[in-house]
Amino acid sequence: MDVAVVYESLFGNTRDIAEAIAAGIRQADPAARVTVLRVAEAGPGQVAEAGFLVVGGPTHIMRMSSGRTRQMGLQGNGKSGKDRRRAEPEPGAAGPGVREWLAALPLARPGAGAAAFDTHLRYPLAGGAARPIARQLRRDGYRVTAKATGFLVDDAEGPLHEGERERARAWGATLAAQLAAPTHR
Numbered sequence: 001m002d003v004a005v006v007y008e009s010l011f012g013n014t015r016d017i018a019e020a021i022a023a024g025i026r027q028a029d030p031a032a033r034v035t036v037l038r039v040a041e042a043g044p045g046q047v048a049e050a051g052f053l054v055v056g057g058p059t060h061i062m063r064m065s066s067g068r069t070r071q072m073g074l075q076g077n078g079k080s081g082k083d084r085r086r087a088e089p090e091p092g093a094a095g096p097g098v099r100e101w102l103a104a105l106p107l108a109r110p111g112a113g114a115a116a117f118d119t120h121l122r123y124p125l126a127g128g129a130a131r132p133i134a135r136q137l138r139r140d141g142y143r144v145t146a147k148a149t150g151f152l153v154d155d156a157e158g159p160l161h162e163g164e165r166e167r168a169r170a171w172g173a174t175l176a177a178q179l180a181a182p183t184h185r
Helices: 013-028 044-048 067-074 098-104 130-139 164-180
Strands: 002-007 033-038 052-060 113-121 149-153
Touching: 002 013, 002 044, 002 098, 013 033, 013 052, 013 113, 013 164, 052 067, 052 098, 052 130, 052 164, 098 130, 113 130, 113 164, 149 164
Parallel strands: 002 033, 002 052, 052 113, 113 149
Antiparallel strands: none
16 A cells, blocks of 8 residues: 655654654555655655545644744744744745645545644644644545544644654554555555
């Protein structure tokens, strides 16, 4: 099975989760061909060849990022003083992001499956990008086979909350097991 893990990341947290998901898929199914791509690298041809698509991005203001929220995040979102931690932005962090990428995504080929994830703050009302990502994937004809899943960060720029990489790896293994089930072949 060919799997494409496509992500948007500002400071590396969502990238780390995408790589952990891919590692979990590879660990559970060594025969799987898994490619991890930033949205800027994920052209229609690369994604069309994948039988399964995993898409994720950071949560900004309770939903998927936009050009405006990416700029706010990159500018430090109003943090100041000695408590301000400046992480290095990821290459291409200014955009386009997963929202724009999904808008340009061609319709799925018959039988193509997908899953969605996000990174978000630990606050109860932080919202999430994963559900809107999954909704858009369904609109594009993908069979979303797993509940949209979020992974926690301790601050807007990170780090990931303790144990989240391991949880992402386990989620990837669960996705691989779903793919191997007779109903998903």
